Amino acid sequence: MDTTPQPTPVTHPFQFNGRAGEYFGIWIVNLLLTIVTLGIYSAWAKVRHQRYFYGNTVLDGHNFEYHARPINILIGRIIVIIALVIYQALAFISPALAGILILIYLGFVPWLFNRSIRFNARVTSYRNLRFNFEPSYWKAFLVFLVMPMVAVFTAGVLAPVASRMHNAYIGNRLRYGNSSFKTDPNLGDLYANWGMTILVMFLGFIVIGIISVAVALLSGIDFSGIGTAFESDDAVPTGFAFSFLLFGVLIYTAPVLAFIFYAAGVRNIAFNSTTLNENRHRLHSSLSRRRYLWILLSNLVVILFTLGLMRPWAAVRTWRYFADQTQLKSLEPLDTFVGDNIQEGSAAAAEFTAMEGIEFGL
Template sequence: MSAVFESAVPALAREERIEFTATGGEYFRIWIVNLLLTIVTLGVYSAWAKVRRNQYFYASTRLAGSTFEYHGKPLAILRGRVVGVILLGAYQAALRYHPPTAGIVLLLIAGVMPWLVWKSLQFALHNSSYRGVRFGFRGSWKGAYLYYLGLPLLAGLTLGLLYPLVHQRIKRFQHAESRYGTTHFAFDAPVGQFYKVYGILVGLLVLGGGVAFGVVAGLAGGVAALNGGTADIAVRAGQVLIVFAGVLGWYAFTLCVVWAFMAILQNLIWNHTQLGPHRFRSTMTWPRLAGLYITNTLAIVCTLGLFIPFAQVRALKYRLESTTLVVAGSLDDVVAAKGGDVNAVGESVADLAGFDLAL
């Protein structure tokens, strides 16, 4: 299904595939030290851990013979995390000791969150560079409030019917307002294709749920009929096993649908993203993605969590190496843009709140 949204490659353009050279063994050494020091310092070292992780991953990401660089400063991130802990701590304290106040605190956090997301995008891109040229974000705080607060609230009032529109507008805001040097990105995915992807997701989930319910109900009724309609322990046990198997089957089917949705969505977004005259091309497939998640999960469980860094490297490698830059001309035709330091508070609070701000 992911092939539906693959874009055509210009005949005279050349493709530069992203390479990710990190290995699980190398990252495990970074990860285990980061984990131990973060525990010993009660979380303080997490800012330094993030910088070490990002520097390693950026340096391991290669495009057209050059690697990326991460320039974030640990102290800046730490200050932001302190603010994040205060905000989230205030909510938890209010929820525990005075629940009526928790709603007010939550509203205040929701009110400031778009600003934090905006600052996070600025910080993350400003502290990323390629071939000595930094990225940047020109989007305004007004746009952040519109796309991260206003439209989601409106989508909630429509019972989610506007969510594909919201998703498309957020991605357009993230991509089209980003730049590399003085060259701006562009995003031209139409809203209709987002609705098509979400329609596929919802349709498959509803169809799968209906089939699972019908099969379970039929088998459970058949077990009872074979035993003359009695309700003894053996019949009940058989019906419970059927229901349990049905739930597992429905869960597995749902995971496959979600993985397909993720692959199609990544292809849709990146196949409609452009940097100046250069276009991106994504070829992620859901069977590969599903196999990756299944093996990663099994390995993490069997190793009691020690496989986590290996799983992270495998997942990131597949996502990055599924993306190609279709180059039209030269990548060196970019003028560096000057920009001041950007506050890290937004990025750090967004990390604690679980926001996915990755482009």
């Protein structure tokens, strides 16, 4: 019987040292120069943004670095714009040709996702070692095209399966130096998270109904006369109109909030099942879904009331929360990794997904 004591893992918390006031200076200059140059400077703005956030994210006394070159990002964006212009021109000339082009573009979607993830991985480094990603076209086709449609057509019942495949595909193909990540999210945990999300959304709909009826009652509406009001030429009572508008806004907001709730849970499950270098290092995420929802909602309110000027504060606040809730538990020092120099790859695919509102956190 082996009586050798098992080593105790050392917990390394992620830290973010950025400050909202400091980042505001970068953000406002980026914004003004992007406007003045009609968008050309946006590539440099993206690099400055990424370098600030990566450079201020610290693990075990060392920060991450972002190495993308602005000119490559600009070229990638130009390629994407040309592709979109071609599609718009064909749509104007012949909808049939535009439809064929969409099918062709769909065939490129897995490749674009793969190249995007690989580009973002390769331009990221820690302790002078770069990350990497080893893609597979057909697995990406299944993960990024087929499974999202399956999740939609099954009314979300297979969403946990899609989430598991998505995170496992990315996690199991990521590399840090010569070491491999392994991600194996537990399907039962994902379904428990999904069930909690459905329950929260159901309760949310009940609360929405109660709030809408309460607003209508406080407005002094006689519900028995509502049908008559609609049938006649009389104006619908203001209180009822406001209540109906409020109901509409909330009913569309609830699924969005539920998705955020679900995504936070998936992040915890995926990170907590991710290891590096043959289980010598393990990620840990402890996002509070309620706290995360509060941060996003309060960020939105503050940004709206300040006409966007508090976006830097919101970005720093959100990034810091993610860092504070993430740890790396290690059985060996973090300076033992080795790796080879690798090329970054094309920025075009990364810029396509960025323009389409899709972003991957590494």
